[in-house]
Amino acid sequence: MNRKSTLFSLLTFATILITSCSKDNEQDEAQNQNPSGGGNGGSTCDTVNIKYATGVVPILQANCYVCHGNGSAEGSVTLDNYNALKTKANNGTLLGVITHAAGYPQMPKNGAKLSDCNINKIRSWINNGAQNN
Numbered sequence: 001m002n003r004k005s006t007l008f009s010l011l012t013f014a015t016i017l018i019t020s021c022s023k024d025n026e027q028d029e030a031q032n033q034n035p036s037g038g039g040n041g042g043s044t045c046d047t048v049n050i051k052y053a054t055g056v057v058p059i060l061q062a063n064c065y066v067c068h069g070n071g072s073a074e075g076s077v078t079l080d081n082y083n084a085l086k087t088k089a090n091n092g093t094l095l096g097v098i099t100h101a102a103g104y105p106q107m108p109k110n111g112a113k114l115s116d117c118n119i120n121k122i123r124s125w126i127n128n129g130a131q132n133n
Contacts, residue, residue: 045117047124
C-alpha cells in the first residue's frame with residue numbers, strides 16, 4: 001500500500017510538472033509563430049494593426065535600446081526617436097539587421113534573433129508606411 005501511494009504521488013507530481021512546462025512551451029511557441037508562414041495560424045501575433053507607439057516601440061525597447069536608445073548610440077545609431085527609426089526603416093537597414101539578411105550586421109548584436117512575430121510586426125509597420133502613430 002505504501003509503495004502504491006508513493007508511486008501515485010510521483011506520477012501526479014510528474015504529470016503536473018510536465019503539464020506546466022508544456023503550457024509554457026506552447027505560449028513561447030505561439031509567440032514565435034510566423035503568421036504568414038503556416039504553423040497553427042499565428043492567431044496570437046497581430047501584424048495587421050501595428051502602431052508605432054504601441055507595437056514597434058515596445059519591441060525596440062526590449063531588444064534594441066540597450067545599445068541604440070536611452071542616450072546610447074552604438075555605431076552612431078539611435079532608434080529611440082521616430083525620425084531616426086523611419087530613416088532606417090525606409091532605407092531597408094532596420095529590416096535587414098533584424099532578419100539577419102546578407103550584407104547587414106546581425107542585430108541584436110551577440111543576441112538571439114527577434115521572434116518571427118516581432119519581425120513580422122516591424123515588417124508590417126514598414127510596409128504600411130512606417131507611420132508615426
